[in-house]
Amino acid sequence: MHPAGSLIIFTVLSGLGFGLLAFLGAGVVLPLGWEAFVWFAAGYALAGGGLLASVFHLGHPERALLAFTQWRTSWLSREAVLAVAALGMMAPYAAGSVFFAQPLPVFGAIAAVLCLATVIATSMIYATIRAVPRWHHWTTPAVFLAAALAGGALLAGQLRLAGGLFAVLAVALALHWQAGDRRWRDAESTPGSATGLGRIGRVRLFERPHTGANYITREMVHVVGRRHSAKLRLIALVGGAVLPAMLLALMPASLLAAGAALGLHLVGILAARWLFFAEAEHVVGLYYGRAAA
Amino acid sequence: MTDLPETTDKKLGLVIDLDICVGCHACVTSCKEWNSQGYGAPLADADAYGPAPEGAFLNRVHSFEVTSEDGPPQLVHFPRSCLHCEDAPCVTVCPTGASHKRAEDGIVLVEESMCIGCGLCAWACPYGAREMDPAEQVMKKCTLCVDRIYNENLPPEDREPSCVRACPTGARHFGDLGDASSAVSQLVAARDGFDLMPEQGTKPVNKYLPPRERDRATAAPALEPVGEAGGFLGWLDRALSRL
Numbered sequence: 001m002h003p004a005g006s007l008i009i010f011t012v013l014s015g016l017g018f019g020l021l022a023f024l025g026a027g028v029v030l031p032l033g034w035e036a037f038v039w040f041a042a043g044y045a046l047a048g049g050g051l052l053a054s055v056f057h058l059g060h061p062e063r064a065l066l067a068f069t070q071w072r073t074s075w076l077s078r079e080a081v082l083a084v085a086a087l088g089m090m091a092p093y094a095a096g097s098v099f100f101a102q103p104l105p106v107f108g109a110i111a112a113v114l115c116l117a118t119v120i121a122t123s124m125i126y127a128t129i130r131a132v133p134r135w136h137h138w139t140t141p142a143v144f145l146a147a148a149l150a151g152g153a154l155l156a157g158q159l160r161l162a163g164g165l166f167a168v169l170a171v172a173l174a175l176h177w178q179a180g181d182r183r184w185r186d187a188e189s190t191p192g193s194a195t196g197l198g199r200i201g202r203v204r205l206f207e208r209p210h211t212g213a214n215y216i217t218r219e220m221v222h223v224v225g226r227r228h229s230a231k232l233r234l235i236a237l238v239g240g241a242v243l244p245a246m247l248l249a250l251m252p253a254s255l256l257a258a259g260a261a262l263g264l265h266l267v268g269i270l271a272a273r274w275l276f277f278a279e280a281e282h283v284v285g286l287y288y289g290r291a292a293a
Numbered sequence: 294m295t296d297l298p299e300t301t302d303k304k305l306g307l308v309i310d311l312d313i314c315v316g317c318h319a320c321v322t323s324c325k326e327w328n329s330q331g332y333g334a335p336l337a338d339a340d341a342y343g344p345a346p347e348g349a350f351l352n353r354v355h356s357f358e359v360t361s362e363d364g365p366p367q368l369v370h371f372p373r374s375c376l377h378c379e380d381a382p383c384v385t386v387c388p389t390g391a392s393h394k395r396a397e398d399g400i401v402l403v404e405e406s407m408c409i410g411c412g413l414c415a416w417a418c419p420y421g422a423r424e425m426d427p428a429e430q431v432m433k434k435c436t437l438c439v440d441r442i443y444n445e446n447l448p449p450e451d452r453e454p455s456c457v458r459a460c461p462t463g464a465r466h467f468g469d470l471g472d473a474s475s476a477v478s479q480l481v482a483a484r485d486g487f488d489l490m491p492e493q494g495t496k497p498v499n500k501y502l503p504p505r506e507r508d509r510a511t512a513a514p515a516l517e518p519v520g521e522a523g524g525f526l527g528w529l530d531r532a533l534s535r536l
Contacts, residue, residue: 060431068388069389070389073387076411076413077388125413129417131418188492196488200359201362203357212345214347215349282416284419288355
């Protein structure tokens, strides 16, 4: 799949933002006044900014409100509804903390749950696409949720907890890659099933239907950069999860340790998210000469 | 509404005969022509006269080579378009309700005035049947020529999808695949028609008919080896070789 920069940045930043807001809402830290303002502003900026960026990415942003209507079947619609509900529910809690030194824990708790539900909804958009075997697996929501929780805990200043969650993220990433590699290899869809000609013999693309690119080949038959996937996986795993986990577990808790862990995590998780798209193969590639693995 | 209908009154769709498709792309061209002026935004191109032209099409013809141990190799031309699936994954993922499957005839359509151009439906489709319009930024797909098949301004023989009307070999058939007595259903039954990627669980309405079995060359006995010629001709051959 085409690794669109906007989607990578949107999913990473909104994941971090909703993770941070979940910890704030759950009352793991109880900042008041200006301190609370900074934390809530950061959470809203990350979560809301990502959402806004995704809206402007649309072909018709002026119709974006319609995306709140189909929550009964569409995870994308559910994500929109949950995100707005989470940010809305968080508002009284944040206002109470910032202006009245009086957090409203019921709002906070509900908002925290909605924040995590939003992250899960984001991941389910991908995990429910059967035509992309690598995504269609429980490890997809696991990675998204672990990344949001670990990054959120770090931003919320819960360094020991974050260290443990980074270790969980490392395991989730490794499982996701392992399962993903196997899923494409074992996928039932082949050029033979895609054309139905497998019953006659071995099927090979002889001629494409068009000489140039089209929307399908650019969006779904992306093949650039897979040769670097081993190195990028190392960067994602070590930078995004293992090193932050070790830093936070071994170094005395300090702003320096937290900052270093955050920087490493951002580089690593961006690499992981790039791979999430770039490595994912869509079965439509079978019509365009992609042989079965 | 992106809920799929439990059942549809009809299951309108296409039956494509891979045995006689000659890969002429007439269906592609006529589809592009018809859909550049009728239903919805005109099907656009980008950089049509430049160095890298591309455009949105609702139908594409691939060519595949099929080889087997015991038969002759075959070249099969393979038209690919929306299959109007009963369990259409493109419909349920739509966040706005623009994508829908009609309860009356099973046609999967996009209401373009509601489409936000997010592209998720194109990802959800295993068959690559949906393409973003490069000018209008809304999703385009086969409408089964919904603006032809019910159009009483057209003569009756034209009330079928443009691709079917254009096919010079009769490789494309249109009809109600939900009605077991319809001509298309009988064709599918008689010719062992099949679904594309049934493992994806989409339950396509459109069916494909396999190429018929090809004649095989009978294994003729090998000719006797031509030995050294004797007699006059042998002498002549040797004499000429010596010259």
